[in-house]
Amino acid sequence: MNFKKIIGIVSVVVVTIAIVYGYILYRNIFSSNTKFNEKEVAIFIPTNSDFTQVKDILRPYLENLENFETTADKKSFTTNVKAGKFILKKGMNNNEIVNALRQPVPVKIAFNNQERLEDFAGRIGQQIEADSTSLMKSFLDPEFLKENDFTEENVLSMFVPNSYEFFWNTTADKFRDRMAKEYRKFWTDERKQKAEAQGLTPLQVSALASIVHKETVKTDERPRVAGVYLNRLSKGIKLEADPTVIYAVKKNSGDWNQVIKRVLNKDLVTVSPYNMYANHGLPPGPIAMPDITAIDAVLNPEKHNYIYFCASVTNFGYHEFAVTAAQHEANRQKYVAWINSQGIKR
Numbered sequence: 001m002n003f004k005k006i007i008g009i010v011s012v013v014v015v016t017i018a019i020v021y022g023y024i025l026y027r028n029i030f031s032s033n034t035k036f037n038e039k040e041v042a043i044f045i046p047t048n049s050d051f052t053q054v055k056d057i058l059r060p061y062l063e064n065l066e067n068f069e070t071t072a073d074k075k076s077f078t079t080n081v082k083a084g085k086f087i088l089k090k091g092m093n094n095n096e097i098v099n100a101l102r103q104p105v106p107v108k109i110a111f112n113n114q115e116r117l118e119d120f121a122g123r124i125g126q127q128i129e130a131d132s133t134s135l136m137k138s139f140l141d142p143e144f145l146k147e148n149d150f151t152e153e154n155v156l157s158m159f160v161p162n163s164y165e166f167f168w169n170t171t172a173d174k175f176r177d178r179m180a181k182e183y184r185k186f187w188t189d190e191r192k193q194k195a196e197a198q199g200l201t202p203l204q205v206s207a208l209a210s211i212v213h214k215e216t217v218k219t220d221e222r223p224r225v226a227g228v229y230l231n232r233l234s235k236g237i238k239l240e241a242d243p244t245v246i247y248a249v250k251k252n253s254g255d256w257n258q259v260i261k262r263v264l265n266k267d268l269v270t271v272s273p274y275n276m277y278a279n280h281g282l283p284p285g286p287i288a289m290p291d292i293t294a295i296d297a298v299l300n301p302e303k304h305n306y307i308y309f310c311a312s313v314t315n316f317g318y319h320e321f322a323v324t325a326a327q328h329e330a331n332r333q334k335y336v337a338w339i340n341s342q343g344i345k346r
Contacts, residue, residue: 031093031094032091032092032093033092033093033094034061034063034091035061035062035063036060036061036088037090040088041087041088043057043085043087043088043101044057044084044086044168045082045083045084045086045101045169046083046169047083047129047169048083050081051072051077051078051081054101055068055069058097061088062097068094068098070094071097072098077098077102081101082101082102082104083129083169084104084105084168084169085106085167085169086101086103087100088100104168104169106165106167106168107128107166107167108163108164108165109127109163109166110162110163111123111124111159111289112161112289112291113161113288113289114156115256115289116256117136118132120159121133121136128166128168128169128170128175129168129169129170129171130170130171130172134171134172135175138172138175138176139176140155144180149203150203151285153284153285154207154284154285154286156285156289157206157286158179158180158183159183159289160183160186160292161290161291161292162292164178166178187202194300195298195299198230198298198299198301199233200298205295207283207287208230208282208298209297210286210289210294211239211283211287212229212290212297213288213289213290213291214241214287214288215319216317216318218318219297221318221319222294223297224304224306225319226294226297226298226301227304227306228304228307228321230301231304231305231306231307232307233282235307237307238276238277239281239282240276241276241277242263244274244283244287245275245277246260246263246267247287247288248274248275249267249270251272259346261344262345304321305323307323308322308323308327308331309322309331310331310332313334320334
C-alpha cells in the first residue's frame, strides 16, 4: 500500500470520526432532554447555589444529566450559575435549557387582607426566597422605621395591597425598600390633599381604613361607613368600633386564631390602645391591611349626618344607619334579637 493510499484512508477515518463526534455533539446539544409532561415547569435556584446543586434541582426534569452537563460546561454555565426562578418548557434541548437558566423570570406577588405584620411576612415568605424571619427583621429595622417615619405599630400601612413583580431571589431588604417606594408612589399629592381635607395624615387614613375594611365587605357601603367614623371623630365621639375590640382581645390573649362573631360587654372594657370603645381618636396603627377601596372610602367619604350604624337583619352584609341614639338602639335591638335566634354566643 503506497503512502498516498495510507494518507487517504487516515483522512477518511479522521473525517468519519469528526462527523460522528459532531453528530453526537449536535445530538447532545440540540436534541430534546426533558422528561416532564407539563407544557412548562418552574425551577427555583437558591442564592449561592453551585452547579452540583443545580443538577440536583434539575434531576427530576431531565432525561440525561451528563449530556446537559457537557453542554453547560461548553457554554461556561457550570461556573456561572444564576439564582432565581426559571421556566423550562417541554421538549427543550440542552442548549435551550442552559439559555433558559440564564434568564430569571419575575414572580407576581399579590397580597391583601393580612391582619398582622407577621401574617404578611409569612405570606410573602411563601412567594420569594426571603423567609418570614428575615422579612420581619427587615420590616422592623429601627433605622428604616425612623428614616421613613414609621413605627412598629403602623408600618403595616406601608404595604398597599396590589399585584407586584419581583425576582424570586429578592432579599428581604430589597423587598421592603421596593414596598416603601410603592407606598410613596401611592400617596400622590391628590391623595395627600384629600387626607388633609379630612383632618388626617396618610398613616391615620390607613388606620381608619382598616376599621372600615373590617366593618363591611361591601365596597359600595364603605364610603358611608367611613362617613360615620369621620363624623364621630369631628364631634370628639369615640369610634366604638367592634373590629377594634376584637383585635384588642386577640392581641391581649395572643390567640389570633380564635373566632369572635359576637362582641360581649366584657370585651368593651379590654385594656388596650386598640380598643376604641375605651379610647378616643384612632388606634396606634391599622388593625388589618386595608385594601385600596377602603382607603379611597376614607379619602372620599359619603357626606351625611349619620353617627351610628348596626348590622342589618333584612339586608344581610349591609348596615342600618342612624342619626340619633334612639334610632340606633331600635336597630341594635333588632340585631340582638336576630343573633340570639341564631344561637351565636361568641
